Amino acid sequence: MKSFVQKTRRTTLIISILLIFFSEMYAQPNGPALYQQYCAQCHGTDLNGGNAASLIDGIWQFGSENGYITRNIKHGIPHLGMPSYERSISDEDIRSVVQYIRAAEEDKGVVKPPTPEMFETMDYFMKVETFADNLEIPWAIDFIDKNTALITERPGRLRIVKNGKLQSEAVKNTPKVLHEGQGGLMDVAVDPDYNRNGWIYLAYSHVLENSQETRPPAMTRIVRGKIENNTWTNEQVLFEAPHETYRTTRHHYGCRIVFDPWGYLYFAIGDRGAGYQAQDFTLPNGKVHRIHKDGSIPEGNPFLYDESAMKSLFSLGNRNIQGMAIHPETGQLWTTEHGPMGGDELNLIESGKNYGWETITYGKNYNGTIITDQTHQAGMEQPNLYWKPSIAVCGLDFYSGDLFEKWNNRLLVGALKYEEVRLLQIEEDRVVHEQVIFKGAGRVRDVSTGPDGAIYVVLNNPGKVVRLAPE
Template identity: 70%
Template sequence: MRTLKKMNYVFLGLTMAGVFSISAFVYQSRDIEKGAQLYNTYCASCHGIDMQGGNAQSLINGVWQFGADDSYIFRNIKYGITHLGMPAYENAISDADINNILAYIRAAEKERGVVRPDIANETGTMDYDMKIEVLAEGLEVPWAIDFLDKNTALITEKPGRVRILKDGKLVPGPVEGIPAVLNEGQGGLLDVAVDPDYAGNGWIYLAYSHALDVPGQNRPVAMTRIVRGKLSGNKWTQQQVIWEAPSETYRTTRHHYGCRIVFDPWGHLFFAIGDRGIQDQAQDPSLPNGKVHRIYPDGTIPADNPFLNVPGAMPSIYSLGNRNIQGMAIHPVTGQLWTTEHGPMGGDELNLILPGRNYGWPVITYGRNYNGTIITENTSYPGMEQPNFMWNPSPGLCGLDFYQGDMFPKWQNKLLVGALKYEDITLTTLADDRVIHTETILKNAGRVRDVTSGPDGAIYVVLNNPDVVIRMSAK
């Protein structure tokens, strides 16, 4: 067995314990030789003596199916991927030793000069061979894409820019006059959605993290806000705020803003706000976070919204108990709303959202806290919805659309489910409200932030790392 040079990484971390005392401590030190021994004892029987696979996949081919970052690999070892036969080692191997194994895997990757494969220019699926083209490069954390017409798309970049993609090419400068966003943590400029009657009315909708300065506080507070406006050449004009939360509900947390925008066939606009990191608030109907909302595109409230007659409830709320929805799509036949929601560690969900229903977070969940502790013992509870489909571990579901088009006729009305961590798109077949088949049609091209069925029938995918937009078409 090849021996790898022993290396110790020592990270110096700073912690703030109270306001006045700052202490330095050793965060982690990694021992590759120990990692190698543990690998041989626990892992080699499946992943191979040389890590090149055997009873399970290779760990040194540059392809990580279940998340490439150290933190993802660490969790996959600690908590397992048990339904696929990857055991959980949380009771057998200490965290420090899991890090030692990880260091051994990384050192072996380095020694072999493993590089992550480039985006392929073609891919095969069960039904079609597909061509993959990179359309837009040089973006910064692109977040969403939607089409104005057959040849023109708008792309949001999280730092606060809207870009125009015309005839498959990125227009050089961003749209001018986009509202200021709080680009911090998971916040920034989020979704863009084009009015279903855009040709007639010209409205374009944006969701973003809107900040307010609070006197005496050193950090702004923020909440998701929805505006609409029109494009005049390269300028954003006629902006109207169509939905914003009361300022007292704004939070200093940096995550779980949601936010996708979709329209149903009856003229409603849906959007979702994540729990903003305060999980219990997802159950409180007087607060905007952890909910799906339904309004009309001009900001007025539908007269049959489910919480209108509940004292103290926000009138725009459509459903409760939604942790952080990152994918939304309207079923082309039924007009019903489907969403994908991030669970905590484990428990990502696909849900059919029905009016007034409670989706359970954080009273019920199939996930755990990231530190492994239990959030709740309950996975079901009377009066709370079960997911239509559940993933454990969490793929980091993001971006959702029903395929509609002539290019891939066999995929009509099937769901395209994107994932950040697993870096994939899963073609998902529904029969009524049940998932009956899934197939991965894109893998390891990058973190999938958004996926949409384009007006030409091709599939457009917004990736992060690399920050590009790709087009998948029939070969």
């Protein structure tokens, strides 16, 4: 019996040695070897840069998260001359390169550089001040008056900044949100007639808690209420989609809220991960909606008399709008829309029009596969501008104030991936100039003109709000 056990152990040992031998013999190069083979010529053998940027200085111009770096290696950054490597090395090998870069950052003790205190643009020197700090995934900002701001935190908190100080206690009794995936408490908007009526509007992901499904379905919901003694009161539900249209996915909720000069309220719901549904008039997702501020449906809505269509629909074919702004002079509705890879869009939204998703697009899936080879189709609108590569647009506002007079009526565009604010000059509905005015402080979730004329930028990673003003 003892001899049998010994033979078995020897056999197991021999098999183990052979497995190690053959696995090493046929193994692919590891991260350091792959880096030296494919990356070192441009980024330096020590990762400190050369013909291209350093990879261990803490500055990532085109997305600092592992997913962004992986996609940049795989699909390249063509406009900067960086080739794609999807045909040269496998996804697993690309991940090993990213792990090697991250390990090198850790060995060097790299940390994200602090936010610069000054930025130089083509028109102004801007000073940067922290307006609110130590926030958890802040999503939006709006102002009650020049001394009072409201900030949403995606986990479900509504915060108040009063006289330049973030109040320690969040507003009590706000709606329960589904904080999962991309869901949570999203936009906050102050009624243009707040001084008269006191209404504040919220957008959030609402879950059907009594659902019998293992994963309860959810959808974007719009409510309004008032704040009294730091408590959310008098809540009214303005929009709640039919429960049969709720989805179990946890991404692409939208959602921004804006008001035009005629008192209409607009909001957008993302496609919720079902792009084909953005073309379906009977469903709420992948659309822009228009309602009155009390939730009622305007008589002029484009699909009001279509028996099968949702009455609140204003446009369709919108993938995932996370930026909405009303032009201060024309009253036009402009949006920025998260596209797939290489398909972020700026659109002028007009009543009843179809913006194409997912029948037409300039982007492709994040894994590089084709969504459609069509970029144009009769009856579908072209974007006023599209970004390729995608910058992950988020947050939008037309500047209107006294501090940056040269920028009045120009469009402020936030970008999550590129961690920047861009300024777009629009003439006759065409973008004629674009410049980056702020970059590298964090993922830009929202950007807004304050009542004092300063520009307020909501950042994720770190969770804070900064104030930009001329020097």
